[in-house]
Amino acid sequence: MILTEFVDIALLALLAITGLALLKIRDLVAVVMLGGIYSLLCAGLFLVMDAPDVAITEAAVGVGIATVLLVGALTLIEREERPSQHSRALPLVVVLFTGAMLTYGILDVPPFGEADNPVQEHVTPRYLEEQEEEIGVENVVTAVLASYRGYDTLGETTVIFAAGIGVLLLLSGRKERRAGSEEDAS
Amino acid sequence: MTEHLPVLQVAIPMMAALVSALIPRGRVAWGWAVATCWIGLGISMLILGQVLAGGTISYELGGWAAPWGIEYRIDHVNAFVLLIVSGIGAVVAPFARLSLEREIEPSHLPRFYAAFLLCLSGLLGITVTGDVFNLFVFLEVSSLTSYTMVAMGQDRRALTAAYRYLIMGSIGATFIVIGVGLLYAMTGTLNMADLAERIPEVASTRTVPVAFGFLTVGISLKLALFPLHLWLPNAYTYSPSAATAFLAATATKVAVYVLLRFFFTVFGASFSFDVMQLDYVLLPLGLVAIFSMSMVAIFQENVKRMLAYSSLAQIGYMVLGISFASVTGLTAGILHLFNHAVIKCALFLAVGSVFYRIGSVRISAMAGVGRQMPWTMGAFVLGGFSLIGVPLTVGFISKWYLILAAIERGWWPVAGLILITSLMAVVYIWRVVESAYFQPAPGGRESAREAPLALLLPTWALIIANLYFGIDASLTTGVAIEAARALLGVGS
């Protein structure tokens, strides 16, 4: 199975390249396109890591919705990012520190892919072994999603609803209002 | 049906929000929201009664036992926070109608009430849950709706405030997810009680302290703890009055609760304070927050912004209480959770009433308001007393316990500092009082009248609560002491 590992590493490398490009490129149209590529790469990676459900979700979101939403927003704003006068030093320090902390912490996480990790040994076995008896669907992810942790999914559905409500509140009505015509309330 | 109360507490506002979004008329949606909030308040009272009588309640969602399914677990701490959140919701909702009709387009009202109810549901969901990932999900429900409510303010700066809030809030949430992921990698579980059992086995690894750090930073972002508070002042200043009052009184309080839950239940007091030396981080941060934010509040021209900075200072008091890690200190922190919610909500409602009448909340514009709106400003003054910590108000009770806790640890200077910062509160409240009572009303505003009864009643209900719990504090302190004992694992 060394080939899966190789594909895995290759996809991660491509992700890193695309991510760096996202940082550098100023044309927002190109950013949107690279964002699409980024999402495709992630979906491929998830598939390689045996998570087809996540892959299909990332793919559907990435190619079906996220790109279209970003383009939809671009029609209402400028497409070029202007160079920022922000100081780069503080963000860089914060990010490097966070990264260093995470690296430090991650070194004691059990190695990738071992069968005796706590993740595989504690709660998971019941899902994989008892699910057939307790719920009886082929796809264990569906069983966990809709039954064992069905309440999380209710919350997730509510999050989408909340986003829908929010976007409608922000963008519906008052379409005729022009830039700068808003009066200061205070 | 009583055994299902924990889930009904969250599900009823959630389902009511879904219906509210489809109601065509704002008034009807408002009535619906008020009814929902009052039912929620009733449920949380029943839950508190159950917890006081029978101890911790556990509710298995979907009928799946704890580490496999999601569990709702309610002890004294969250029962108390539930009461705070739903109580504030029940007071703000009646206030909202007139205030929002003035500040928001009529066609948006039903959806705004839907967002409000969802936010309430999300905050309640965070409070009752015993599962760390479920906590994240409901955190996002409440966060997304808060961003929306903030963005609905009239001023265009409300939009940038909401955007900044969204970015900071999402970073905070992602940090929380990273922390949860690290814990999950080490223990294989997401249930808080189960985590608490399994963390000691792996506490000596490098991962658990890092997870602790990520969770602390993430929650502190949501909490607006001192260096991570940049999103808060503008968000509170420019959002609609009712939303400000609700968020100021609940959102940060729930974040404080989450902090308590992680520090004391999940990681355990001994890990948090003995291994991680948390007190040496929280104590200075709390003190700096109290001092610098009170100082900034003094120089504010906009009363809402002044109160927002004062909130940041009050968060400092809560964090200070937590940093003592003693029963008295925690009692002070938890009491202040309740007391500050009551105080700040009352103050923001009073300011909202002033805005309703005169259309501005600048100190200079409030000149002469004291004589034109005696009841509203009377409420503001009483609320201000409470904020300062005058005896016979709730503000006094929490400061009293805070000073007791400081003395208990032998930190006399800290006790002195707490007294000094109260004087700073006197200064900024005085600036408003001075303008409202001792300056003539500007021309063209002679006709400003007292705020309508629908706005006065909720405000005064909170002021009366301020005085009542300031005189007879046995109920709140009793619960707070029980809660502190439960968190520290000291038998009661």
Place this chain on the structure above:
Amino acid sequence: MIVLSTLAILAAMTMAIIRGLRGPTVYDRVLAVNMFGTATVLLIAVLGFLTGRPDFLDLALLYALLSFIGTVALLKYVSYGDLSSSEHPEEEEDTWTW
């Protein structure tokens, strides 16, 4: 054989990304994204056999059906500046039936 095709597809993906990065025109990038999508469909198909679970071809199907929506949206934005218009409504034939 599968190894070889995997490598070839990965190489194609890399080249598509490079074109996507360098541009210079929007159309270069659109083509790159499209080609990248195609390469991903192929990669998924190959991986299906590699991991012994060909039933995940659903994902490839999804790409094949949807990947072109983003492209259409982008091109419409680039040439018309919005997403909602239907140009020349008078020419529109009204024969749409479900």
Place this chain on the structure above:
Amino acid sequence: MEFVFGYYNYLAVVFLMMLGFYIVVSRGNLVKTLVGLSVFQTSVFIFYISLARIRGGTAPIYVEGETLYSSPLPQVLILTAIVVSISTTALGLAIVVRIREAYGTIEEDEIDGIEYAEEVGVPDIRWS
């Protein structure tokens, strides 16, 4: 070598996390910030999915002749997190569109400048 084999995934996650986080905190363009936020969140998704993976195992969908499955739980969590992420992006974009209409720009520097100009003459301490 064994170390690299066991941790390359996590280290890549850390790199992507830093990259996304850096885009969020250093870029002034509001849309770019949102894109950075989603890169940041995606890195966390990869972390969780890496945790679920088991070498030589297969996806947690029953199939004959397989006994070793990856853990379904992190995958479920990430499904939820992806939904949350796209919801946040949608809401953020809506706010950005409104900001563009109200201020005429989506560059943070310029917005700060406009807001500062509005407040000049008012004794106000700027903290952002």
Place this chain on the structure above:
Amino acid sequence: MSRNVILRIATKVLCPNIFLFALYVQFHGDYGPGGGFQAGVIMAAGFVLYALVYGLERTQGVFPPLWGHVSMASGAFLYAGVGVVTLLLGGNFLDYNALAVDHHDGQHWGIFTVELGVLLTVFGAMISIFYAFAGRRGLD
């Protein structure tokens, strides 16, 4: 875009297939990857494609915005409603075992219904969000 004959015809061919695929993803979720969320997104993407090619107005004629709002709310309501029904039948919230005598049947009905709820909400929300962005007036 009426000059783009290929695009218009391709859309006519693709749209029904996209909807069919969405239904497949929805109902095949028990056996393979997929479920309500993915199906909702795919279905919404079908309408997005139609709107891109044939214009927003015509799409809103086929699927009015109000339907999206109703679908968005009713899906989540259906989901939570299953929870309430299980409460009334004597189980805990979302305990599908209470829905039928045989717990396998109960779980199947429960999962089927909640996935349907997710589909409705996601579809409605995505359509509404797209309409909101595409329907807003652009730059001056």
